[in-house]
Amino acid sequence: MENYTKYQLKPREELLELLKGRDDLFIVACNKCFKEFTAAQEPELEELLELAASQGKTVVGSARVDFLCNKTQTLRSLQVPQEARDVLAVCCGLGVQTLAAELDKSVYAAADSIHYTGHHGMALTKKACEGCGQCYLNLTGGICPVVECSKSLVNGQCGGAKDGKCEVDPSKDCAWEKIQQRLAAQGRLAELKAQPVQLRDWSKNDRDTLKDTAAQIRARRLEGYYGGVHPNEHKEYTEHLPLAAFPEPARVTIPMSMHAGAPAAPIVAVGDHVDMGQKIGESAGFISCCVHASVSGTVVAIEDRPHATRGTCLAVVIENDGKYTVHESVRPVEDPDSLTQDDVVALAREKGIVGMGGAGFPTSVKLKPPKPVDTILLNGCECEPYLTADHRVLLEYPEDVIDGLKLMVRITGARQGIIVIEDNKPDAIALMEEKLAGYEDLRVCVAKTKYPQGAEKMLIKRCLGRQVPSGGLPADVGCVVGNISTTKALADAVKTGMPLIARAVTVTGEHIAKPGNYWVRIGTSTAELIAHCGGITGENVTVKAGGPMMGFVQKELDVPIMKGSNGIIAVDTDRSVAQPCIQCGRCVDVCPMELKPLYFAKFADQENWQGCKDYAIMDCLECRCCEYICSSKIPLVTKIKAGKAAVRGMK
Amino acid sequence: MLITKLKDENEIRRLAQGKVFAICCHGCKEISFPEAEAEALIATLDLTGRITTDYICQPENLAARLEPYWNDIQAADAVLVFSCGVGVQTVADYLEGKRVYACCDTVPLPGFQGVTPLEHDCAQCGQCYLNLTGGICPITACSKSLVNGQCGGAKDGKCEVDPTMDCGWERICRRLQQLGRSQEMNFPVQIRNWAINENV
Numbered sequence: 073m074e075n076y077t078k079y080q081l082k083p084r085e086e087l088l089e090l091l092k093g094r095d096d097l098f099i100v101a102c103n104k105c106f107k108e109f110t111a112a113q114e115p116e117l118e119e120l121l122e123l124a125a126s127q128g129k130t131v132v133g134s135a136r137v138d139f140l141c142n143k144t145q146t147l148r149s150l151q152v153p154q155e156a157r158d159v160l161a162v163c164c165g166l167g168v169q170t171l172a173a174e175l176d177k178s179v180y181a182a183a184d185s186i187h188y189t190g191h192h193g194m195a196l197t198k199k200a201c202e203g204c205g206q207c208y209l210n211l212t213g214g215i216c217p218v219v220e221c222s223k224s225l226v227n228g229q230c231g232g233a234k235d236g237k238c239e240v241d242p243s244k245d246c247a248w249e250k251i252q253q254r255l256a257a258q259g260r261l262a263e264l265k266a267q268p269v270q271l272r273d274w275s276k277n278d279r280d281t282l283k284d285t286a287a288q289i290r291a292r293r294l295e296g297y298y299g300g301v302h303p304n305e306h307k308e309y310t311e312h313l314p315l316a317a318f319p320e321p322a323r324v325t326i327p328m329s330m331h332a333g334a335p336a337a338p339i340v341a342v343g344d345h346v347d348m349g350q351k352i353g354e355s356a357g358f359i360s361c362c363v364h365a366s367v368s369g370t371v372v373a374i375e376d377r378p379h380a381t382r383g384t385c386l387a388v389v390i391e392n393d394g395k396y397t398v399h400e401s402v403r404p405v406e407d408p409d410s411l412t413q414d415d416v417v418a419l420a421r422e423k424g425i426v427g428m429g430g431a432g433f434p435t436s437v438k439l440k441p442p443k444p445v446d447t448i449l450l451n452g453c454e455c456e457p458y459l460t461a462d463h464r465v466l467l468e469y470p471e472d473v474i475d476g477l478k479l480m481v482r483i484t485g486a487r488q489g490i491i492v493i494e495d496n497k498p499d500a501i502a503l504m505e506e507k508l509a510g511y512e513d514l515r516v517c518v519a520k521t522k523y524p525q526g527a528e529k530m531l532i533k534r535c536l537g538r539q540v541p542s543g544g545l546p547a548d549v550g551c552v553v554g555n556i557s558t559t560k561a562l563a564d565a566v567k568t569g570m571p572l573i574a575r576a577v578t579v580t581g582e583h584i585a586k587p588g589n590y591w592v593r594i595g596t597s598t599a600e601l602i603a604h605c606g607g608i609t610g611e612n613v614t615v616k617a618g619g620p621m622m623g624f625v626q627k628e629l630d631v632p633i634m635k636g637s638n639g640i641i642a643v644d645t646d647r648s649v650a651q652p653c654i655q656c657g658r659c660v661d662v663c664p665m666e667l668k669p670l671y672f673a674k675f676a677d678q679e680n681w682q683g684c685k686d687y688a689i690m691d692c693l694e695c696r697c698c699e700y701i702c703s704s705k706i707p708l709v710t711k712i713k714a715g716k717a718a719v720r721g722m723k
Numbered sequence: 724m725l726i727t728k729l730k731d732e733n734e735i736r737r738l739a740q741g742k743v744f745a746i747c748c749h750g751c752k753e754i755s756f757p758e759a760e761a762e763a764l765i766a767t768l769d770l771t772g773r774i775t776t777d778y779i780c781q782p783e784n785l786a787a788r789l790e791p792y793w794n795d796i797q798a799a800d801a802v803l804v805f806s807c808g809v810g811v812q813t814v815a816d817y818l819e820g821k822r823v824y825a826c827c828d829t830v831p832l833p834g835f836q837g838v839t840p841l842e843h844d845c846a847q848c849g850q851c852y853l854n855l856t857g858g859i860c861p862i863t864a865c866s867k868s869l870v871n872g873q874c875g876g877a878k879d880g881k882c883e884v885d886p887t888m889d890c891g892w893e894r895i896c897r898r899l900q901q902l903g904r905s906q907e908m909n910f911p912v913q914i915r916n917w918a919i920n921e922n923v
Contacts (some may be wrong), residue, residue, distance in 0.1 A: 082851070090854060105836065141836045141843075165845030165853065165860060166836055172858020173843070178902050180854045187847035191725050191831055193780025193809030194750055199816075201808030203725050203831035209808060210738060214815020214823045216808060258822060277830055280885065285726065286833055286840035289754055293839045301753055304775070612791050647791070648784040657837035662753065701753060701838070703778050 073652065074196040076106035078164035079183040081116045087123055090160070090180060097124055097131045098156035099182070100171065102140035102163035106196060109653035109670060111678070116162045120182055132156045138668055139657045140167035144298050145666060147174060190219045194703040196654050205276030211267055213254035218272075220247035226270040296534035299664040300522040301697045303457050303621065305496060309580045309587040311460045315468055317591050318577075319604060322392055324366050324595025325377050326352065327385045330634040331432040333359030338388055344371045347399035349571055352388050355421055361434045362424045366573035366593035369393040380598070380617040380631045381624045387632065390595070403569040411566070413440060413483040423565035424572045424635070428557040429526065430618055432636045435558055439483065441547035448480045449535060449546075449553045452493040452500065453519060453526040456619025459639040461576035462556040464589045466493070466500040469560050470507045472567075476559035477514060479566065484552060489514045491556075492535055494521040523621060524695040528553035530664050542691050557638070572635055579605045583613040583642035592633050598640055599629040612645040621696045651704040659698035659708065665691050669698035669708050676711035681722055684715035692716065725807040726755040727827035735764060738824040741800030742771045744792065746814060748806035750777035753838050757827070761805045764826075771798040779810040785817060796821070833863070848915065855910050857898035864891030870913040 079102070082090070101117035117134060124131055132155050140146055140163045152159060152175060159177050161168045164185040172179040190200030202218045208226055209216060218224045222240035229248035232239035236249050255264050293299075329335035336353030340346055346365040353363030369392045379385035405411060405419070421436035429451065450473070454462040466473060473491070481489040491508070493501050495518055508514045517535045519525055529540045531553055538549040546553050561572045573594050580587035585606025592601060598617070602608060608615070616623035617637055626640075633640075659669040668687055675683035692712050699708040729735070745765050749756060765773060772795030779785045789796065796802060801822040804811045808829045815823040834841035844863035852861055852870055862868045866884035873892035876883035880893050899905050 139837060141841055142839070143841070165847070165851055166834065166841055166843055168851070168853045169843035169845070169858055169860055170841065172853065172898075178904060179858045181851040184849050184851045185845050185847045187849050191809075193725065193807060193813075194778050195781035197780060197782065197809070197813065199780065199809045199812045201725055201812070201829050203808070203829050205828050205830045207730070207808055207811070207825040207828045209811050209815065209823075209825040214812055214825075216812055219808075254819070258820060260822070276828070280887075282830060282833055285755060286835075289832075289840055290842070293753075304749070647787045649787055651781060651783065658753075661838035703750065703781065705778075705781075705784060 073108045073654070074192070074198060075108070076188060076192055076196055077104045077186065078106070079104070079162070079185050081119060081162065081183050082181070084123070087120065087182060088127070090182065091124060091127050091129060094158040094180070095129055096155055096157035097129055097160055098152050098158075099124070099131060099134040099160045099162065100140065100150065101134070101136050102167050103136055103138045103655075105139060105655045105657050106192075107655055109655045109674060111674070116183065120160065120162060139660055141170050142657065142660060143170055143174070144294070145660065146170065148666070152177065194656055195651070203277065204272065206273055208270065211264070211270070212251045213258060213260065215247060215251045215254060217247055217251065220250070226272055293661070295520055295522065296525070297530050297664055298666055299662045299697065300524060300530070301662050301700055302521070303523060303700060305457045305521075306580070306582075307458065307460050307463075307496065309458070310578050310589055311463055311497075313460075313464075313588050315464045315576055315589045315591055318593070318596065318601065320392060320394065321367070321593060321596045321600060323369075323372070323389060324392065324593055325387045325389050325597070325632040326363060326366065326595040327377070327379055327387045327632060327634060328353045328363055329379070329382065329385050330363065330594070330636060331361040331426040331434055333357060333361070333434060335386065336360060336363045338374050338386070340371050340374070340388060342371050342374055345369070346371060346390060347397045349402040349569075349573060350399035351401070351422075351424075351571070359434055359437055361426050361436070362422060362571070363388075364424050364571040364573050365390055365399075366595050367392040368395050368397040378628045378631045380626060380634060380637065401569070402571070405566045405569065408479070408566050411479070411483065416479065416483050416562075419565055420562060422571075423561075425558060425561050425565060426572070426635050427555050428561065428575060428635055428638065429555040430622060430636045430638065432634075435554075435562065438552055438554070439480065441484065441545075441552055443547045444550065445484050445547055445552050446487040446550045447536060447552075448477060448484065448486045448489040449528075449531055449551055450477055450489070450491040450556060450559055451526045451528070451531055451553055452491050452497075452504075452556050453531065454497075455494060455521070455523045455526040456621055456623075456639070457523075458580050458641050459578045459619045460580075460589055461578045461638045463497050463500055465556050465560055465576050466497070467503060470503055472560040472563040473556055474507060474514065475567070476561075476563035477554075479562065480552065480554060480559070481513060486552070487513065490517045490535055491515075492517045492519055492525075492531055494519050494525060496521045524664060524693065524697065527664065527693050527695060529693070542688060575633070575635065575637065577601065577633060577637055578639040580639065581642035582644065583608050583610050585609050594635060595632045597629075598626065598631050598633060601633065601640060602629065602642070608642050612647070613642050614645045615640065615642050621700065622694065646705075648705040650706045653704055653706060656703050658701045658703060662697040662701045664695065664697065665693060667692060669712065672715050673706050673708050673711045676715045679718070681715065681718040685719045685722065689715045689719055725809065725829050726751065726832045727757065727805075727807050727829050729757045729760045729764070729805075730826055730828055732764060735803070735826050738801065738826075739768050739803055742769050742798060743801050743803050744771050744796045744799035745773040745803045746779060746805065747773070747775040748777060748779045748804070748810045749775060750779070751807065752777075754832065754835075754840070761826070768803075771795040779804070779806055780813050782813055782817065785813060789817070850916060852913065855907070855913070856895045857902055857904065859891060859895045859898055861891055861895065864894065866891075870915055872908075
């Protein structure tokens with residue numbers, strides 16, 4: 073593997089000179105970047121420590137830091153003891169300057185930065201690009217004359233080559249001979265000869281513009297919260313399409329587990345007639361939820377069936393009689409204003425309401441937070457690419473969402489309710505702002521689009537500037553975060569008494585013939601849904617339940633739509649093969665939880681579960697930003713999931 | 724680090740004569756990529772096919788991802804690449820017999836590490852001066868890259884070359900004062916050794 077590591081320790085004589093007159097040292101070493109990620113520690117720190125000891129110096133402490141120039145992370149983790157007088161930095165010039173600007177002590181460089189010709193891309197290849205700002209590759213058959221020719225000539229060979237070798241460096245082939253050969257092979261020699269004289273315009277590399285660009289990128293990176301990414305949204309397929317009723321399914325398969333916690337226990341038997349909205353599964357614990365019939369008809373089976381996220385799961389299969397007879401329990405709450413917090417908690421549990429963003433946390437538990445809360449946040453970000461179900465619910469059922477929010481604010485005793493919407497949904501922002509104009513305690517917060525904004529910890533930080541502690545809950549910082557569809561479901565349960573038996577689902581992706589947004593009854597087969605949308609087109613298709621970032625790959629399509637199924641997408645299969653980690657640091661840069669995902673991959677491969685735990689693997693949201701940005705395409709989230717499972721099993 | 728900007732539209736249209744296959748690289752999109760302009764332009768071309776992918780500078784994955792598009796690539800008169808110069812060269816090498824064209828110009832971004840460019844920059848001079856200067860780099864913080872003190876041209880602490888920029892040497896002076904190290908400014912004359920900067 074090519075090694076682009078950025079620094080080397082200064083020569084011994086220079087270091088001895090540097091140590092003279094300096095004492096009470098604190099030594100920081102960067103773990104380097106752009107090199108093979110191995111288990112071995114970099115040797116420079118030990119060398120310097122030995123040298124300092126041999127000179128009788130007191131070293132008050134030392135530290136190894138990953139990506140020292142990553143200011144946010146370095147300042148959070150680095151503790152320089154008060155008694156330290158001089159700080160020695162074993163890193164490249166970026167790291168030294170970062171420390172020198174932030175510490176109130178003298179910081180000295182104990183290493184020199186290494187220069188390499190041109191700049192590599194991300195993968196560590198020999199290909200380089202000087203960044204001349206006026207790409208010549210179109211004239212030269214894709215061989216760069218600026219980098220490959222020792223003299224960076226842009227108008228043909230100098231004439232000094234001997235036997236095809238450069239006169240400056242005989243180990244190198246003459247770049248212009250290579251260019252000539254490639255163009256000859258492509259029948260493009262005439263093109264080369266007809267080329268007017270090229271002048272290199274050095275002003276293309278305008279320093280001011282580049283400085284501004286860098287400043288803008290920096291600002292955008294840290295907007296609202298650290299990290300995050302901007303994947304292609306592809307919401308244009310469906311964002312303009314109103315929610316349509318899905319044709320009634322002939323039978324529904326209703327899993328007993330569509331929520332976090334204990335699966336519900338079936339309370340019907342094969343052969344029973346059930347009405348629409350009738351409870352068919354009883355909540356089986358504190359963290360659990362009831363399950364209801366989404367059609368009226370006959371129970372034809374109670375058995376294990378394929379499940380979108382858990383392999384298989386016990387499910388009640390109902391043959392639809394097409395009558396949609398409403399169960400007697402489905403009645404509006406008579407006096408909604410008199411509902412107490414306990415009443416609503418019981419109602420949410422009884423009506424089977426769970427978080428509809430995917431994780432399925434029972435709403436009943438959320439509505440009775442263990443600590444006082446002052447703010448209810450509704451996540452209208454829908455930051456997952458492709459998905460538009462919540463966007464449509466906001467546009468088409470604004471009153472229901474507001475009623476649900478009002479109820480949540482009232483029963484939790486919160487001071488305010490905020491609907492957070494990303495700026496890629498201007499129509500929803502305008503509508504909700506209009507609808508909330510008359511409320512003093514309800515408002516819209518517009519957030520600049522960035523994934524994973526909808527994750528509750530990011531949402532809280534972005535809107536309120538509060539940091540949920542590691543392992544903590546939103547209630548620890550006085551918040552409850554709700555989902556748009558869930559809030560509407562809560563309002564429905566109060567207004568009509570109907571339990572959660574249908575939801576908005578986006579069916580989309582470049583391989584869906586007719587993408588759309590649908591109201592789908594819980595238990596409807598995913599395969600039927602896809603068929604109704606014209607089926608899957610093309611080859612190399614991956615179907616996922618949920619969005620492209622956090623969704624689950626579906627090998628089996630005959631799985632039921634569940635309470636958390638916000639989307640079904642059919643996208644291109646990723647054909648990339650994992651390459652070795654090159655310590656590019658991008659995963660660390662984008663992790664919104666400020667973790668170091670590259671270590672999780674390494675530790676998981678070594679089955680070093682203690683290492684995973686020490687690096688706070690349990691704080692990972694599995695948002696997939698790291699995997700998305702990984703320049704080596706390492707399946708980081710798969711490895712993290714394995715690590716988390718192992719850490720849970722540790723005691 | 725490298726970032727890209729779209730070439731002049733007319734130039735791209737001239738290259739895109741006949742049928743083309745387009746490759747967009749989003750590997751460095753989190754830093755900077757002219758995505759909207761590239762998409763608008765691609766939409767008007769006569770395409771045999773297109774792929775949006777990332778890190779095309781990684782040859783193994785480039786090959787794996789282009790494989791399903793092989794017929795589209797063969798049917799094209801030219802392959803247009805929207806990426807940095809490294810990406811274009813990687814594609815040109817892989818599709819050796821094909822006309823591969825760069826649709827972007829590439830420039831280096833200062834102060835880069837990972838995804839976030841820093842306030843600081845390192846010119847990799849190979850003879851770090853930061854120990855003399857309180858950790859402020861005279862090569863990158865001074866417009867003239869002076870290593871022996873100020874040029875004397877600063878006005879009110881601003882650089883005479885770029886008045887939006889603070890004088891690097893004034894900053895150095897203040898930082899050393901703050902650290903109680905003013906007397907260290909009497910370091911011997913520094914000579915920049917350009918030979919250190921050998922290619923590695």
